[in-house]
Amino acid sequence: MKKISYQALLAKQAKDRQIFVFKAKPKDILSFSEIDRIGRNEDGSLKGFQRHQVAPHIKEIASYLETEEAILPNAIILAFIDGLEIESTDNNLARVTISYDEKKKPGFVVDGQQRLSAFSTIEKSNFEVFVSALLCKNIDELKQQFILINSTRPLPKTLIYELLPSVDGLPEKYTTRKFAAKIVSELNHRSDSSIHGQIKQHTSSTGNISDTAMQKLISNSASDGAIRSFIKYENREELAFEMVNNFFSALIEVFGPEWNGMNPRESRLRHGAGLVAMGFIMDMIHSITNETTTKSFVPYLKLLQHDTHWTSGTWYFSDQDIREWNKIQNVSADIDTLTRYLRKKLKESIQKSKVDLRQ
DSSP states (O other): OEEEEEEEEEEOOSTTOOEEEEEEOHHHHHHHEEOOBOEEOTTSOEEOOBOOOOHHHHHHHHHHHTSTTOOOOSOEEEEESSSEEEEEOSTTEEEEEEEEOSSOOOEEEEEOHHHHHHHTTSOOTTOOEEEEEEEOSSHHHHHHHHHHHHTTTTOOHHHHHHHGGGOOSOOHHHHHHHHHHHHHHHHHHOTTOTTTTOEEBTTBTTOOEEHHHHHHHHHHHHHHSGGGGGTTSTTHHHHHHHHHHHHHHHHHHHSHHHHTTOOTTTOTTSSHHHHHHHHHHHHHHHHHHOOOSHHHHHHHHHTTGGGOOSSSSEEEEETTEEEEGGGOOSSHHHHHHHHHHHHHHHHHHHHHOOSOTTO
């Protein structure tokens, strides 16, 4: 086990939180700190939290750092769970000792991973950077701090949303999205999901369904739709997953040619506007049948087949609003227009149908 010590300056901030600043060489920081990039284990569970490397950005930073005039006043932010001893001295000064080895690095990079990655590609042995560090109780608190510290910076929303289900203690603006983020993650990573691997997330770049559109679909339903009726139950997440999963299973059965192998540019059914609008249709059908099975959704979706134009044709929203199939955009006005149209057509088709669709 190796040890490295630094003179640090302590700061008084939140109660029972230890915050300190010291200077260190980047190569030393990398020796006792992990850049724990987000990914998935073999069982689909989430691991890590940092965004992936951005090679062009790292190259730009490295090119600058190689110059004689290079400076880097912004501090690298680290978090520690263990492996740290803090010995206070006078005037808010302290001696910080870090214990580490190659297999167990106690530090985690919260902010500054691209800068550290740039240093790993160049030779600048005498260059020092500032480090701001905090001590966390566990990995959950560390992830919480990662989200809060980075929330005012241009951190990818896909990364934030994918982390939300695994983090507790966040402000309400995050926790209200946590339920939807959890269901989206389940839909994308459970093997029994009808849209397994089809949602584009930070750890699933091959998918082409928008995770934000799927979250909006679920949030809308949880706020004032079918999923709202599940909130009172302890197994609400499983009930919500089951309904959305079965709805998409029915959707794929009915609209297979407009879904399978398509991307959002080729089919407005996979487009954000189509997904959110169809979420309202899911709620409408559930309000009629009070069922959540694939079988209960199929006959109602079939009623919409001849009135939808996901991949070709023209949408006749009104005499004043006639559009080519691909002119629907992922904006609130177009989503509202498409939703009203689909609801109206479904209601008209139900009234014309002489068959009890609930049988």
